[in-house]
Amino acid sequence: MVNVGKRSGRPRAGEERLSREAILTAALRIVDDEGIDALTMRRLASTLQVNPMSLYHHLPNKAAVLAGLAELVFAGLELPDPGDAVPWDEQLKQAARAYRNGLRQHPNLALQVLSDTSAVSDVVVVTMEPFYRALDRAGLSPRQIFEAANTLIDFIHGFSLGEASVRAQTFELAPDLLTRVRALPADKAPTLTRIVDGLGVEGLAYDFDGGFESGLSTLTAGIAETARRR
Amino acid sequence: MVNVGKRSGRPRAGEERLSREAILTAALRIVDDEGIDALTMRRLASTLQVNPMSLYHHLPNKAAVLAGLAELVFAGLELPDPGDAVPWDEQLKQAARAYRNGLRQHPNLALQVLSDTSAVSDVVVVTMEPFYRALDRAGLSPRQIFEAANTLIDFIHGFSLGEASVRAQTFELAPDLLTRVRALPADKAPTLTRIVDGLGVEGLAYDFDGGFESGLSTLTAGIAETARRR
DNA sequence: CTCCTAATCCATACGCTGTACGATTATGTA
DNA sequence: TACATAATCGTACAGCGTATGGATTAGGAG
Numbered sequence: 001m002v003n004v005g006k007r008s009g010r011p012r013a014g015e016e017r018l019s020r021e022a023i024l025t026a027a028l029r030i031v032d033d034e035g036i037d038a039l040t041m042r043r044l045a046s047t048l049q050v051n052p053m054s055l056y057h058h059l060p061n062k063a064a065v066l067a068g069l070a071e072l073v074f075a076g077l078e079l080p081d082p083g084d085a086v087p088w089d090e091q092l093k094q095a096a097r098a099y100r101n102g103l104r105q106h107p108n109l110a111l112q113v114l115s116d117t118s119a120v121s122d123v124v125v126v127t128m129e130p131f132y133r134a135l136d137r138a139g140l141s142p143r144q145i146f147e148a149a150n151t152l153i154d155f156i157h158g159f160s161l162g163e164a165s166v167r168a169q170t171f172e173l174a175p176d177l178l179t180r181v182r183a184l185p186a187d188k189a190p191t192l193t194r195i196v197d198g199l200g201v202e203g204l205a206y207d208f209d210g211g212f213e214s215g216l217s218t219l220t221a222g223i224a225e226t227a228r229r230r
Numbered sequence: 231m232v233n234v235g236k237r238s239g240r241p242r243a244g245e246e247r248l249s250r251e252a253i254l255t256a257a258l259r260i261v262d263d264e265g266i267d268a269l270t271m272r273r274l275a276s277t278l279q280v281n282p283m284s285l286y287h288h289l290p291n292k293a294a295v296l297a298g299l300a301e302l303v304f305a306g307l308e309l310p311d312p313g314d315a316v317p318w319d320e321q322l323k324q325a326a327r328a329y330r331n332g333l334r335q336h337p338n339l340a341l342q343v344l345s346d347t348s349a350v351s352d353v354v355v356v357t358m359e360p361f362y363r364a365l366d367r368a369g370l371s372p373r374q375i376f377e378a379a380n381t382l383i384d385f386i387h388g389f390s391l392g393e394a395s396v397r398a399q400t401f402e403l404a405p406d407l408l409t410r411v412r413a414l415p416a417d418k419a420p421t422l423t424r425i426v427d428g429l430g431v432e433g434l435a436y437d438f439d440g441g442f443e444s445g446l447s448t449l450t451a452g453i454a455e456t457a458r459r460r
Numbered sequence: 461c462t463c464c465t466a467a468t469c470c471a472t473a474c475g476c477t478g479t480a481c482g483a484t485t486a487t488g489t490a
Numbered sequence: 491t492a493c494a495t496a497a498t499c500g501t502a503c504a505g506c507g508t509a510t511g512g513a514t515t516a517g518g519a520g
Contacts, residue, residue: 017468017469018468018469040505040506040507041506041507041508042505042506042507050469050470051469051470051471052470052507052508053469053470053471053508053509054468054469054470056507056508056509057467057468057469058468061507061508062506062507062508111341111345114388114391115341115391115394115395116395117395117396117403120392120395121403121406121407121410124407125407125410125411125414125419125422128419128422129418129419129420129421129422132419132421132422132425133421136421136425142425142428142429142433143429143433145425146425146426146429146433146434147440147441147444147445148444148448150436150441150444150445151385151441151444151445151448151449153388154385154388154389154392154445155381155384155385155388156388157387157388157391157392158344158383158384158385158386158387158388158389158391159384159388161344161345161387161388161391162350162384162387164345165345165346165347165350166347173347173351176351177351177354177355180351180355181355184355188359189355189358189359189362190359191359191362191363191366192355192358192359192362192363195362195366195372195375195376196376198372199372199373199376203372203373203376204376206380210377211377211380211381214377214378214380214381215377215380215381215384215385217452217456218378218381218449218452218453218455218456219381219448219449219452220452221451221452221455221456222447222448222449222450222451222452222453222455223448223452224455225448225451225452225454225455226447226448226451240484240485240486240487240495240496240497240498241485241486241497241498246496246497246498247497247498248497248498270476270477270478271477271478271479272476272477272478280498280499281498281499281500282478282479282499283479283480283481283498283499283500283501284497284498284499286478286479286480287496287497287498288497291478291479292477292478292479
């Protein structure tokens with residue numbers, strides 16, 4: 001049994017207690033389990049049984065840890081491409097679903113991930129191929145492909161942000177919304193009042209899966225129309 | 231000349247230096263000018279020439295300050311409703327543009343605003359009427375109206391998040407993206423490579439206004455299709 | 461085998477943060 | 491006049507990210 005516990009100084013080869021990867025993995029676990037605020041350098045070091053300052057040998061600062069986490073989430077993304085076996089719109093939807101599912105794996109990181117420009121840029125390069133292929137098959141021009149892909153991504157990002165923010169509050173949200181709407185002056189927002197009131201609590205108990213699918217259908221229909229007009 | 235400067239204890243009537251509103255206004259200025267990280271309770275107190283602890287008489291904690299800022303941004307939103315003078319899709323687009331413009335006023339707050347559930351809930355109640363009216367005119371069912379509105383909002387949120395994150399980096403982003411794409415293995419993402427490469431730097435120099443309009447057109451086309459199928 | 465260098469980790473310390481607690485003073489009401 | 495309450499301030503504390511510098515040791519060069 002080799003003493004690997006308390007010795008300080010440079011560890012023997014293959015016995016490094018730290019590595020960028022190990023740090024990020026531990027950080028991801030903390031964030032997933034206890035939220036982004038629970039992630040501090042000291043906490044991270046303590047779960048790794050290491051002095052806080054040791055982390056800085058592998059990562060320059062805390063921002064780099066967060067950026068690394070975003071990178072890690074994207075690296076875990078896999079957008080299976082059914083290829084030409086299905087119609088282009090179904091191909092597009094499958095890629096979109098996979099992307100959303102990837103983002104859902106780590107809801108506590110959603111904000112960090114979605115607002116990290118370089119991470120988003122990464123995803124474009126690494127995982128967008130199925131989107132582009134499907135849109136190409138739809139018969140769009142290059143510029144239209146580019147814009148349609150961006151629109152679809154923006155929708156998924158907005159949707160995921162909402163989903164991550166709300167998390168498990170679905171059941172509280174609907175009655176709350178209803179209450180607020182009913183509290184409005186009668187003529188302040190007549191249409192909104194009529195529609196929302198008409199849907200009722202159960203109509204509003206928002207089904208995220210259904211909402212996502214609805215958005216996808218609207219977008220693919222719009223894209224098809226663009227292709228038709230070309 | 232009344233001594234209002236250095237005395238401690240309760241101020242004389244009409245001489246209160248603080249109020250929730252005054253605090254939030256000062257906070258908004260700091261965030262707009264110097265970014266969200268510059269907003270600390272001490273900094274906020276010092277610009278108000280007040281002891282940091284005095285703030286806590288008007289707001290329970292810093293989170294409440296941030297929530298108040300989100301509320302303030304939404305309160306500043308005005309979605310002018312052209313009513314039936316224009317076609318429903320144009321009505322919808324105008325409301326969407328106004329919403330996006332409102333969010334753009336305070337880019338440093340975008341993240342806070344978009345991830346604050348209660349703030350988003352507020353906006354639904356307060357400002358969504360034009361969306362609902364336009365969608366109602368399009369001939370959708372109540373459930374379809376609800377879902378279409380949510381889809382549109384998600385798109386705007388995602389778009390605004392990207393816009394706020396990127397800010398003035400537009401010109402750096404395009405070449406960077408191009409470089410990354412060109413660095414990919416030849417057969418890793420053929421379609422993406424062909425499309426992006428074909429657009430070139432100037433084709434990619436993303437025009438946010440154009441991108442937003444493109445997204446709006448796609449969405450309204452999709453919504454029109456939904457109405458037609460009903 | 462010896463010496464040097466660089467890798468890895470640690471101990472200490474600094475300035476900053478949000479805010480709990482209690483004291484101080486003016487106000488409005490009884 | 492007595493008193494509860496409102497508004498502000500002074501002090502203090504625990505926790506944060508991280509700069510600095512030193513300790514220990516593995517691995518490579520001679």
